[in-house]
Amino acid sequence: MRGEHKHRIFIVDDHPIVLSGLKALLDGQDDMTVVGQASDAEDLLERLDGLRIDLMVVDGSLPGLSGTELVQRMSATHPSVPVIALTLHEEGAYVREFFKAGARGFVLKRSAATDLLTAIRAVLAGGVYVDPAVASKIVSGEPEVRSRSELLSEREERVARLVAEGYCNKEISSELGLSVKTIETYRSRACDKLGLYSRAALFRHAMSEGWFTAR
Structure with missing residues (x-):
């Protein structure tokens, strides 16, 4: 090569x-x-x-x-x-x-x-x-670990929450003052860590985590 x-x-x-x-x-x-x-x-x-x-x-x-x-x-x-x-x-x-x-x-x-x-x-x-x-x-090996959400960085979780709420990458880019490419990177990382690859799956995860009521 x-x-x-x-x-x-x-x-x-x-x-x-x-x-x-x-x-x-x-x-x-x-x-x-x-x-x-x-x-x-x-x-x-x-x-x-x-x-x-x-x-x-x-x-x-x-x-x-x-x-x-x-x-x-x-x-x-x-x-x-x-x-x-x-x-x-x-x-x-x-x-x-x-x-x-x-x-x-x-x-x-x-x-x-x-x-x-x-x-x-x-x-x-x-x-x-x-x-x-x-x-x-x-x-899974430790009682205090509630979910894979604990593996997300603060920025990854913020992007994942906004995706779950229905915002597109361009809208999230404007909201957080970051480039669309950077938003795509955080979104990809969050999805990989959560093992969730669709907006519907992220929405269900957000509901189970109480993200919509914890703002």
């Missing part, structure tokens, strides 16, 4: 050995190439301008600006760039925080050698990926 057709990946991790290993893993794929590496959020933000990225892999435990804070900032400033969190921690609440921040995937570092490539391809195809080792913990 020629280089120009490869997916362009950026990695953020403060461990040089991990960075080196991930770069070797991804560069060894016919459909991927690592276009940049950073050791923390500030390092990333300095390199980001003008760089075309298709996907970002972010360490969950970064010095300074945390992994979840970085994901949240990327989701707000570069919503078209999906982010996969790569961490040592597998507590349900910890995983949910990343998804609420806007992450599209979550992979445990101990599973990276076997699962990261699968996660990257799934997310690049428009899906959401959760490491099988933690999937049950965030949707």
Whole structure:
């Protein structure tokens, strides 16, 4: 596969050995190439301008600006760039925080050698990926998890609510002051996390969640 057709990946991790290993893993794929590496959020933000990225892999435990804070900032400033969190921690609440921040995937570092490539391809195809080792913990394994809505970021939930209310992407764009393309990105992410792909399904979900009475 020629280089120009490869997916362009950026990695953020403060461990040089991990960075080196991930770069070797991804560069060894016919459909991927690592276009940049950073050791923390500030390092990333300095390199980001003008760089075309298709996907970002972010360490969950970064010095300074945390992994979840970085994901949240990327989701707000570069919503078209999906982010996969790569961490040592597998507590349900910890995983949910990343998804609420806007992450599209979550992979445990101990599973990276076997699962990261699968996660990257799934997310690049428009899906959401959760490491099988933690999937049950965030949707059904813990009593306090009420629904998949808890995986939505604030902006994703806002867009999903407006879609359920019958607004089209252009109207939502005007309401939130964002481009139609950005609205489409948030809408797609919300639908993927909820597993709901029609307005009728979103409406039923909104009714069950009490969205229309909680404004």
